[in-house]
Amino acid sequence: MKNLVRDFEYDKCKSTLSMSSLTKKIPLEEILEATNNFAKKNIIGKGGFGNVYKGKITRSGKSIKIAARRLGRNQWQGDVEFWTEIFMLSTLSYPNIVELIGYCDEKDEKFIIYRACSNGSLVRYLSDPTTLSWFHRLYLSFYLADAIVYIHGDLGAGYYIIHGNINSSTIILDCHLYHPRLSGFEHSIKRSVDRKDQVYIGDVIGTHGYMDPAIETSKGVTHKTDIYSLGVVLFELLCGRKAFEDNKLLAPLAKKHYENGTLREIIHPDLWNQMDPESFKLFSKAAYSCLHEDPTQRPDASQICDKLLKAKIIHEKLVDYKEDMDYVDAIQNLFMADKEVKKSGFAVSGNGGTTMSSMHNMTDEAFLAFDSMMTSMVVSRLRSISLILVISRVRLL
Structure with missing residues (x-):
């Protein structure tokens, strides 16, 4: 059953967009032309939300590369997610957040249109220490944490955002692999800053391997739920492994090896050879602190960002x-x-x-x-x- 509070927020999102964001509405005909009528060769991603197509549209006389997420018609809850993501991205403007170009809601077709990032999602490169070196991973981690600092801060009018689904598939990479763009805001929650430490009770949706175990007890989320997911991504980058592979969760495995001082055993050998002791120590400590069983004992995103910056500077030197x-x-x-x-x-x-x-x-x-x-x-x-x-x-x- 849909959560009543979330449905109420969804209705507010939709009505607000209908009044203020019509300039971002893109005709279906233009989307059809941009994606070559949804040609299979233009599919660059798939997920529960629907297929993602590459294409080009023209704005102010300039050609813009886009990524168009098409809402699957069989997604019964997709309408809520569709409007939630559009609303969230319409209110966000930051270098490390994916840029919303527009949306389409016409003839039973729904699309969310982003400015394309040429290298796809982070998950494609986790196990590749050559393309995504330790140097790259330090940069990516810092800028990802910086994006979370932004959405967890006061975004104006006294509210902040809980992302709710941070994972290596919602992190999009630019052509240089240095600057990530955080996407996947369809499950995000807008909350009052003065209630930052209060648990939001409602339907919790996330990705297996990244979800905070504390949710089972609290039955809800806080901004520290995002911190746990960030910690999992950091260990993915550190180890060159996915959050869930070979029927094993990375988070508990990484915690165990960190506590035993044996992290090297689960780190890709070629990645390990690129690391220096100091940046490794700072990075692994930051990742571990995100996975604390008690959410209140986890650091804020700004504290993680500071530690990752130190690791990045040391390795740069x-x-x-x-x-x-x-x-x-x-x-x-x-x-x-x-x-x-x-x-x-x-x-x-x-x-x-x-x-x-x-x-x-x-x-x-x-x-x-x-x-x-x-x-x-x-x-x-x-x-x-x-x-x-x-x-x-x-x-x-």
């Missing part, structure tokens, strides 16, 4: 350090090659051949002075890099 070391090594190797062939008057060129070296005209005294200068530059550079790492480490502690 180490990546920059490695790149600088590679650069220094390259200079040293090139210099030593020239030094070795100085006596013969030739130097190794960039294309593998030989060129007359300008150094063959150097006197021994001049060459020694140049050698000393290069050594000083290398030492000075290394000292600067080390100082940067020490300072950043102190600031982050």
Whole structure:
């Protein structure tokens, strides 16, 4: 049976949209043209809500790539979900939230139209440590947490949003795989900020593997329910595993290994080799804290965001350090090659051949002075890099 409170909110959503969002209503004819009459080759996703089609529409003379979610006609509850998502996205505007282009409600057809993100959902890349490296995963995690900070904050008029269905399929990736877009707001709940810690009693709908076990006791949700789901996604990214695979739930498995200090055993080996100890420690601690059995003991999204930012900065510094070391090594190797062939008057060129070296005209005294200068530059550079790492480490502690 549908929840009466949710039905009431749905009616308010629909009436509000009918008055204020008509400019976002897109004719069915335009959707048919954009999707090539719902061609199978244009299907880019499937779910309980319905198929998702890729396409293009024109706005203000510009072609826009879109993703159109088509509501299945056999979805008895889909009408509620349809209007809920449209209403939520119509009130949200943030870089890490999927952008609503419009909707269609015509001739028994219902569509929600988003601006397309070219790389699809996160779930496709979880087990691929090459395409989605540890560096990428740190970025994604931080920006995902930032999106949750946004919807859990005061969005104006004293309300915030409980997403209700955060999972790796509702996280959409851009072409660079750095910036996620949170989608899937069809189960979201709008709540008053001054009731943030109160449990919302009603129909709870979520995805297996991501749902907060505390719901069984409380029979409802709070914003900390989203934090649990975030923790599951963080462990997916950390381990390179899905929340539910091989008939096993990742959350309890990850908690057990974290507590035993054996997380490495369930992390993809190629992913583990990319990690540094400090970012791993911060990241895993943040993920674990999200899964606390008592929802009130879980951190807020802003606290998780801060921890993930620290992990990201630490790893960035180490990546920059490695790149600088590679650069220094390259200079040293090139210099030593020239030094070795100085006596013969030739130097190794960039294309593998030989060129007359300008150094063959150097006197021994001049060459020694140049050698000393290069050594000083290398030492000075290394000292600067080390100082940067020490300072950043102190600031982050």
